[in-house]
Amino acid sequence: MTRIVQSLAEIAAPYEALLVDLWGCLHNGRQAFPEALAALKSYRETGGAVILLTNAPRPAGPVRRQLDRLGVPAALYDAIVTSGEAAQAALVAGAVGSRVWHLGPDKDEPFFTELAPDLVVETPVERVSLDEAEGIVCTGLFDDLTETPDDYRAQLLLGKTRGLPMLCANPDIAVDLGDRRIFCGGALGQLYAEMGGEVLYFGKPHPPIYDLARRRLAALRGDDIPDSAVLATGDGIGTDIQGGVGEGFDTLFITGGLAAAEFGDDPANPDPARLEAWLAKRQLSPSYAIGQLR
Numbered sequence: 001m002t003r004i005v006q007s008l009a010e011i012a013a014p015y016e017a018l019l020v021d022l023w024g025c026l027h028n029g030r031q032a033f034p035e036a037l038a039a040l041k042s043y044r045e046t047g048g049a050v051i052l053l054t055n056a057p058r059p060a061g062p063v064r065r066q067l068d069r070l071g072v073p074a075a076l077y078d079a080i081v082t083s084g085e086a087a088q089a090a091l092v093a094g095a096v097g098s099r100v101w102h103l104g105p106d107k108d109e110p111f112f113t114e115l116a117p118d119l120v121v122e123t124p125v126e127r128v129s130l131d132e133a134e135g136i137v138c139t140g141l142f143d144d145l146t147e148t149p150d151d152y153r154a155q156l157l158l159g160k161t162r163g164l165p166m167l168c169a170n171p172d173i174a175v176d177l178g179d180r181r182i183f184c185g186g187a188l189g190q191l192y193a194e195m196g197g198e199v200l201y202f203g204k205p206h207p208p209i210y211d212l213a214r215r216r217l218a219a220l221r222g223d224d225i226p227d228s229a230v231l232a233t234g235d236g237i238g239t240d241i242q243g244g245v246g247e248g249f250d251t252l253f254i255t256g257g258l259a260a261a262e263f264g265d266d267p268a269n270p271d272p273a274r275l276e277a278w279l280a281k282r283q284l285s286p287s288y289a290i291g292q293l294r
Contacts, residue, residue: 002253002279002286004272007294008039011252016225017049017217019244020077021204021234022056022063024257025293029177032070035294040076049220050076051213053232055083055203055239057139057169057185062110078220081213083203084111084139087169090202094123096135096167101159102127103152103188104139104169111139111169130155136166138189144182149191156188160197171203171239176258204236205243233293235259237279241286253286254293268292 005011012018018040023029026036040050056063060080068074088111091100102112112127130136136159141147159166170185189199202208218224227248234240235257244251255275256267262278263270268291279285 015231016229019053019232021240022054023175024235052080055170055172057084059114079216086202086208092121096165098123099128099134100137101130101133108139138185139169140185149187160195165198171201204239210247250287253289256291
């Protein structure tokens with residue numbers, strides 16, 4: 001049964017490393033959460049490692065710059081591991097061909113231009129129109145403030161009819177931007193799969209991003225940290241928690257994020273009975289739950 005806790009410090013001692021989600025956990029896209037930053041500061045002072053593990057479709061550099069703008073100090077974390085980085089490795093290996101149609105906003109340009117120095121480019125990639133493409137690279141909607149996945153039915157149907165595989169660089173279905181919920185690349189991947197299209201995922205809850213996180217942790221600490229000493233944290237039950245459970249990590253579910261309305265009127269303090277019933281329907285049992293990271 002999931003144990004509801006009041007603070008990270010209450011359970012942190014056995015864990016050598018945290019895998020911490022960003023949206024809904026450390027910030028909402030508009031502002032950072034002071035209590036979450038304080039919790040990471042305290043944990044880091046005990047000697048624990050913090051890996052920010054995000055389904056952002058961009059490499060670590062742009063994510064770090066965004067965190068700087070939001071006031072998240074670099075001293076609170078050791079490394080950033082993104083879905084975009086994991087997907088880049090597949091892109092340059094030719095997973096969806098060498099001629100691709102990019103479905104996503106201009107802000108995701110670094111996915112193609114800021115490659116990790118250790119990546120071996122086996123297949124030079126050219127961005128082309130959908131009519132000319134061998135595959136689709138989906139990083140998100142062109143305008144997530146005004147559009148929904150239904151706006152893309154025609155393009156996705158054409159891609160499916162042509163048999164184009166889709167590389168989805170962000171498996172998240174939605175995030176909360178301030179007090180507004182917006183769709184992510186995962187919603188487009190979901191629709192494409194429902195149409196019968198082939199979708200390749202590399203972020204949470206899928207293994208490639210966790211393999212990358214483990215390698216970064218090993219590089220930081222000089223050896224492998226056992227799975228039992230890693231705590232995966234986030235507000236996405238189908239991404240952060242499902243992925244962490246699947247990898248054998250203990251998990252801390254942030255109930256005051258995406259699913260906050262399911263657990264009562266006080267987002268900071270989930271109703272235990274409602275939480276237990278909601279988790280039972282999803283056949284998932286996080287190790288711990290907390291209203292907000294603090």
